[in-house]
Amino acid sequence: MSIRFFIRRVVVGEFLLSAIFLTDGLHAHESPHDTIHKLSHRIESTPTNAALYYARAIEYKSLGKASHAVADFRTVLRIDPSNLNSTLALARLLAVQSKPDQSLKLLDGRLKGAVSDESKARLLKAKSDIYFTTKQYQRSYDGVTEALTLVAKPSDDWYLQQAITNLQLGELIRRHQQLAIGFKKSASELLHYSWIDAKLDAGEGKEVKPTILKYRTESRFVSTWNIRLAQTLPLEATERKQVLAEAVVEMNQRLNMTRPDVTLLMDRCLAYHLQGDLKRAKQDRQWLETMKIQSFQILWLDWKLQSPAAAE
Amino acid sequence: MRYFYAIYDKDKRITPADASYQFTTHPSIGSKKPVKFWVVGDSGTGGAMQKAVHEGMQKYMESLKLDFYIHVGDMAYRSGTDPEFSRNFFNMYEPTLRNTVCWASMGNHEGQTSSGETQKGPYYDAYVLPTKAEAGGLASGTEAYYSFDYANTHFICLDSHDLDRRPLGAMAMWLKADLQKTKADWLVAFWHHPPYTKGSHDSDREQQLIEMREHIMPILEASGVDAVFTGHSHIYERSMLIDGAYATPSTNQGVVLDDGDGDPKGDGAYKKSAGLAPHNGTVQVVTGHGGTGLRRKSNHPLMSKVIMLHGSMIMEIKGDKLTGEMIDVHGAVLDTFVIEKGGKVTRSIVENPRAPKLIEPEPKAKSSKPHSMPKNYSNVIPRGATWHYLAGAKLHPAKGWASAPFDVSDWKLGAAGFGYSDKDDKTDLDMKNKYSAVYIRKEFTLEAGTDFSALGLGVSYDDAIIVYLNGKEIVRRGVDSGAGSKAKGFHTHEAGKLEYFPLGANKKLLKPGVNVIAIEGHNAGIGSSDFSLDPVLILKK
């Protein structure tokens, strides 16, 4: 049993040095609307305080008022051109507004002055995101791969992005090799699971079958493990049919049909596909489409749906 | 395992030789050991209310020991800087932190100086959180979200502030994997931004809140989550038993499984199937009332209780029962809900569920200026007189108890005041943690020719009273509705000087000869630190 206790580190992070006392003088119990109102009032009297615009942009963003947020982030950058958080937030908003060129220009401009590896990495990752949305997969791969070399503790998203670009580029072996590096570095089980999926996709299911069986017995819900197990079994094997049928039954018990858990619906879509029930798989895929989910996982699902059901 | 410790600076001992410097490790995963934990949110002002909420919890707990506590974020206003962490978190909670682990989730205020993406900043310096499933659960690889096990309960902490909240983002994918693995009997999740609120924030209008509801709740409920704790909205809001309430705006149609109050002493505990059953109902608790200013926009339609007073939650999971109690600054229990698990409970929807119950502080005009006793009066029932009283666990009087005649042969006799702990009581009661209502009655004689309109009641009380004259209710203070065992919606009130209630308006109820006055006294919570009921009846001169 590990002992958890408070340990105060005396480290003053880089983040803290740029700390801005945004809400000083604002009451903490106010709604975003009130906060915006008060911030606007304060901006009138001190129109050159970048922190106020940044704070207001965040509130606008949380209310879904993207164009207001964009304007405020731009003002922050006029006053303080090196502000990293505003650069990244603005780049993301511009990308959502289908202005990838403006977004890339902004990031490139800021990248020139980037001093620390961490800022450089975050800017490169942001660029990689934009390239991905414009389907420039090689550039996206290069960006995220360089970013990964610059930071000690990259988040899972970064490795997952690298993996999906690999998939788009047809680099199935490199995909699982790099996920293995990620898993070793971060100890994230999600990356471990993604590595297992990547091994299956690369036709190396035999190697991961013992792990799949082990995890399956350790789990309360087994559908995802059954789906993975099925991919290690011959197409005509009775066991394969059994584990897939079992998975569908379990998922149906857990799915709220009015508004399903997307992660389960995606699994079920794949299970139907592996069962050869292409009609049901198509229905689930259409359902996912109506839910407007944008994710690497959906691209991966589509890749799976295009592949033949069996991958021995 | 319990450890005692001391802190040294080289050879110099910094901590005193005091047994409170200790901590206890978690029991082994899967064991059935009961757990008691504290949940508090939005507290980090360093101010008087934060202190009062902490003291209220300590008062309630007395000699009981917390196993750990959960902070749902905003623990270091205004920007989560290192000095703010010292002042508003470590210094404020020092007596508790000395021997109790705090499991934290990051609030938006800490998010101004700390980042979930990089796991850097004062928040990540202040806590050491598991990344490799060191305390159970599934390794997340990040301190921003994590899970742990305590005996047979699985706890999940998410970052609702600055990470991707989409259903196929890394956090959601990890959540799904974590949930399919756990074999616990109970499942509790916590984060900062509430999926259901109409307090200082609005879950129908703000992005983080909407996304946590639309994207994250379906994943949790498909795995049978029991309770979700959040903050951010500065209020106490506690839901009915709900499932599948993912729509925007939130509605109460088709999603409420039990619209009762979940209180075994009220509508009864919420029932769920044994173990973790998908879509069997969740209780949502917004505990954003830990210290900063409170605010309410409206009543959220999925809530059972909405309380506009400061406080925190004490949770207990014991065997097949989960009990949640909202503790105010006096240590009184203002809300209780219980989830009871057993057998198989079929999911059924309540059509047109009832509206939430609102508890607010009494308007200032009412509570701040009680009338004081008149200068000249004669006693009808003097102070310290002997009354019949009924007091005990689950003891409530039969119908007609407030009118004469009534059989009081199984009631006790005692001198007023009645109560405990605040030393103003002649008749001491063993109420604490056993019962919260006391009934007293006394007959009195009025001569023919008395000016009935001069009758008045003086009473010192804590927390609430309902007074009856010859069977008719004439005064009600601090009870929103109902009476006796059905009394509901208590407000706290401290005893002090006699407060005066002129009864002249009720003179038609009186008659020459024998009359009866009856009073029920209620404590706002069963664990409250004190109780008082000390009446006199007078004729004003």
Ligand SMILES: [Fe+2]
């Ligand atoms: Fe907050």
